[in-house]
Amino acid sequence: MLTMSLIKNIVVAGGTHGNERTGVRLVEKWMEHPECYSSCCPSAKVELVLSNPEAVRLNRRYRDHDLNRAFSQVCLDMSAEPEEYEFRRARELNRIYGLKGTGTKTDLLLDVHNTGANMGLCLILSARDPFTMKASAVLTQEFKDAWIYYQPEERSMSPYFGTVAKADVCIEIGPQQHGTLDARLFEESESLVKRYLELADEWNRGELQKRAPIQVEVFTQLRDLGYPKAWAGAPIEAMIHPDLLGRDFGELKKGDKLFRSFDGKDILYQGEADGRESVWPIFINEPAYYEKDIAMSLTVRTEEMW
Numbered sequence: 117m118l119t120m121s122l123i124k125n126i127v128v129a130g131g132t133h134g135n136e137r138t139g140v141r142l143v144e145k146w147m148e149h150p151e152c153y154s155s156c157c158p159s160a161k162v163e164l165v166l167s168n169p170e171a172v173r174l175n176r177r178y179r180d181h182d183l184n185r186a187f188s189q190v191c192l193d194m195s196a197e198p199e200e201y202e203f204r205r206a207r208e209l210n211r212i213y214g215l216k217g218t219g220t221k222t223d224l225l226l227d228v229h230n231t232g233a234n235m236g237l238c239l240i241l242s243a244r245d246p247f248t249m250k251a252s253a254v255l256t257q258e259f260k261d262a263w264i265y266y267q268p269e270e271r272s273m274s275p276y277f278g279t280v281a282k283a284d285v286c287i288e289i290g291p292q293q294h295g296t297l298d299a300r301l302f303e304e305s306e307s308l309v310k311r312y313l314e315l316a317d318e319w320n321r322g323e324l325q326k327r328a329p330i331q332v333e334v335f336t337q338l339r340d341l342g343y344p345k346a347w348a349g350a351p352i353e354a355m356i357h358p359d360l361l362g363r364d365f366g367e368l369k370k371g372d373k374l375f376r377s378f379d380g381k382d383i384l385y386q387g388e389a390d391g392r393e394s395v396w397p398i399f400i401n402e403p404a405y406y407e408k409d410i411a412m413s414l415t416v417r418t419e420e421m422w
């Protein structure tokens with residue numbers, strides 16, 4: 117496993133999506149006041165980056181293309197210089213913090229995002245990496261609203277910024293309206309990111325590895341669910357059901373209310389094609405996913421010892 121070795125280079129990123137202001141302001145604040153984080157992990161070099169400054173300036177998710185969908189190896193390797201700002205920025209970030217692959221100079225990347233969904237402090241792991249698992253498990257004990265979402269990624273194909281590093285956590289904080297700030301969420305997020313840095317230091321001292329295993333709930337990606345519509349590109353025919361709105365990480369069983377049509381009819385969850393009758397939806401009604409035709413992401417819940 118990759119991070120059995122020391123974590124020497126850490127990147128804390130904000131503004132990968134320009135209108136997700138918690139990460140933007142956290143990085144800007146720490147750039148101005150390095151004393152806020154400089155003592156958290158003396159055993160590593162910690163760098164800060166505002167990933168998409170152009171989108172931050174516009175207070176939009178992106179300018180030309182979603183930056184957090186621009187880091188697949190295919191995108192990074194295109195021979196022609198891309199015209200879209202975000203594809204050029206992705207290459208630049210990869211040159212500075214990568215190169216993506218086993219020889220990358222970044223050991224750990226913490227990418228701070230916001231969601232409009234009621235997801236609390238959602239810790240998204242892209243791999244079963246020993247440090248990110250152990251540290252995230254500790255944080256579920258320390259923060260009452262922290263959740264673990266496991267979204268396995270084939271690293272070279274993955275479009276996410278975090279996969280430029282050997283290990284990464286994408287921290288999704290909500291509910292927060294895009295383009296805005298929320299003081300309570302900002303303060304919790306700052307504490308959470310600092311704790312990751314402190315736990316990285318604990319890891320480098322060989323102490324985190326010695327902690328007893330912690331029982332965690334793990335929500336593993338199953339599939340994205342789109343809105344009902346007659347054909348691809350048609351207007352959506354229903355909204356998230358009011359009984360489901362805000363119920364991220366809750367169980368959705370076959371027969372439960374899922375959508376409400378515009379003429380007031382309930383649309384029920386039918387279960388999965390493979391016969392599975394329970395799922396745990398997250399990113400319910402995420403505003404940024406309307407353009408991607410995602411109404412929510414369905415996950416499967418397990419309990420594990422991490």
Ligand SMILES: [Zn+2]
Pocket residue numbers: 132133136229230
């Ligand atoms: Zn985001």
